[in-house]
Amino acid sequence: SSIWTNVPQGPPDPILGISEAFKRDTNPRKVNLGVGAYRDDDGKPWILPSVKKAKEILINANLDHEYLPTEGLNTFRQAAALLAYGNCPEVAEGRIAALQALSGTGALRIGCAFISRFYPHNKIIYVPKPTWGNHKNIARDAGLEVREYSYYCPTKKGLDFERLLSEIDEAPRNSIILLHACAHNPTGQDPSHEQWAQIHEVITRKQHLAFFDTAYQGFASGSTDEDAYGLRYFVKEKSPVLLAQSFAKNFGLYGERIGLFTAVTDSSAETDRVVSQLKILGRAMYSNPPLYGARIVSTVLNTPELYRQWQQDLVTMSGRIKAMRSALVEKLKEKGSPHDWSHITNQIGMFAFTGLNAEQSQTLMTRNHVYLTLDGRISIAGLNTKNVEYVADAIETVTR
Numbered sequence: 503s504s505i506w507t508n509v510p511q512g513p514p515d516p517i518l519g520i521s522e523a524f525k526r527d528t529n530p531r532k533v534n535l536g537v538g539a540y541r542d543d544d545g546k547p548w549i550l551p552s553v554k555k556a557k558e559i560l561i562n563a564n565l566d567h568e569y570l571p572t573e574g575l576n577t578f579r580q581a582a583a584l585l586a587y588g589n590c591p592e593v594a595e596g597r598i599a600a601l602q603a604l605s606g607t608g609a610l611r612i613g614c615a616f617i618s619r620f621y622p623h624n625k626i627i628y629v630p631k632p633t634w635g636n637h638k639n640i641a642r643d644a645g646l647e648v649r650e651y652s653y654y655c656p657t658k659k660g661l662d663f664e665r666l667l668s669e670i671d672e673a674p675r676n677s678i679i680l681l682h683a684c685a686h687n688p689t690g691q692d693p694s695h696e697q698w699a700q701i702h703e704v705i706t707r708k709q710h711l712a713f714f715d716t717a718y719q720g721f722a723s724g725s726t727d728e729d730a731y732g733l734r735y736f737v738k739e740k741s742p743v744l745l746a747q748s749f750a751k752n753f754g755l756y757g758e759r760i761g762l763f764t765a766v767t768d769s770s771a772e773t774d775r776v777v778s779q780l781k782i783l784g785r786a787m788y789s790n791p792p793l794y795g796a797r798i799v800s801t802v803l804n805t806p807e808l809y810r811q812w813q814q815d816l817v818t819m820s821g822r823i824k825a826m827r828s829a830l831v832e833k834l835k836e837k838g839s840p841h842d843w844s845h846i847t848n849q850i851g852m853f854a855f856t857g858l859n860a861e862q863s864q865t866l867m868t869r870n871h872v873y874l875t876l877d878g879r880i881s882i883a884g885l886n887t888k889n890v891e892y893v894a895d896a897i898e899t900v901t902r
């Protein structure tokens with residue numbers, strides 16, 4: 503028998519497995535509302551005009567393919583940190599320790615590995631319930647204990663805010679609290695500005711450490727400043743934060759794996775020490791990060807004309823998503839659905855948390871060839887003017 507005889511078949515990923523099933527489906531009417539990847543009104547991946555222009559500039563620059571340093575491309579690291587934190591003393595005084603990462607997943611993994619090696623308290627991370635399907639895998643594989651805090655109330659179809667606060671309050675002092683900076687995945691429900699202040703109050707009182715995950719900055723509201731409100735509130739209040747940034751969605755650079763991990767430090771000397779340890783972690787995982795995505799994002803963020811174009815591209819994407827939310831709810835009404843679907847238009851970002859249960863979701867896939875995750879989450883980006891009626895019809899039928 504082979505060495506690997508006892509290796510069991512692993513289960514398909516709850517999110518990526520849906521795309522695999524979609525690809526296998528030969529029905530011409532099939533619709534993919536599974537993976538959170540933006541599509542234009544023709545259902546095609548969209549290369550942002552700002553990204554297209556940056557790629558042309560890079561082609562003509564005839565750049566080589568030398569290794570990046572482990573910390574990544576400096577012009578990217580600086581611009582990406584400035585995008586997240588805005589103009590603030592922390593940025594001006596060199597108190598942002600930054601490591602280019604393999605997209606948001608890589609930033610989360612490096613962050614959890616850094617916590618595992620250097621965090622001087624219990625290494626317990628609290629993630630929202632529900633949260634992005636991969637958060638637990640990443641934290642667990644980095645050796646952290648993973649717990650949950652209540653986030654969403656299915657009956658109210660909104661934040662379970664009182665329980666959220668009380669469960670963060672009950673967590674042991676110095677716990678790590680994972681927070682979605684904007685466009686909460688899968689619920690699409692974000693804290694209001696007042697609620698961010700209350701979340702900050704309980705986290706500070708218990709000396710917890712906030713670990714922000716921002717995978718949709720600018721993609722949610724269309725404004726990169728608005729989508730960074732929670733993060734910047736914590737930094738303004740001088741609370742410690744960690745941040746995992748993904749540029750997959752807001753730059754449409756999914757497969758280029760471009761992200762950034764940052765930690766706010768006490769001084770530029772402390773920044774240097776923290777970066778030196780992040781480099782040691784990165785070197786042992788993948789040695790140094792890929793060039794292309796960093797060069798594209800750096801070119802866009804550092805070229806005023808492209809930066810303005812990118813801000814427009816964000817409005818295009820967030821605008822189309824908002825329009826599809828309204829179109830879906832309208833069609834559901836037209837079809838005479840008795841249910842209140844207003845949560846679909848109240849939610850923000852890539853997803854709508856429809857409220858469909860696993861059985862209804864499964865039926866949507868097998869009978870209507872409409873693909874979604876079994877928790878009833880749909881990627882609004884998968885909707886367009888050609889398929890929204892068909893999807894509304896399927897949802898109305900399955901929820902009758």
Ligand SMILES: Cc1[nH+]cc(COP(=O)(O)O)c(/C=N/[C@@H](CC(=O)O)C(=O)O)c1O
Nearest residue numbers: 517537538605606607634687715717748750
């Ligand atoms: C909240 C959140 N954080 C991080 C990521 C990581 O993305 P990366 O490509 O590593 O930068 C994703 C991806 N979410 C979508 C895709 C996926 O599951 O990988 C999704 O939820 O469909 C998130 O939704």
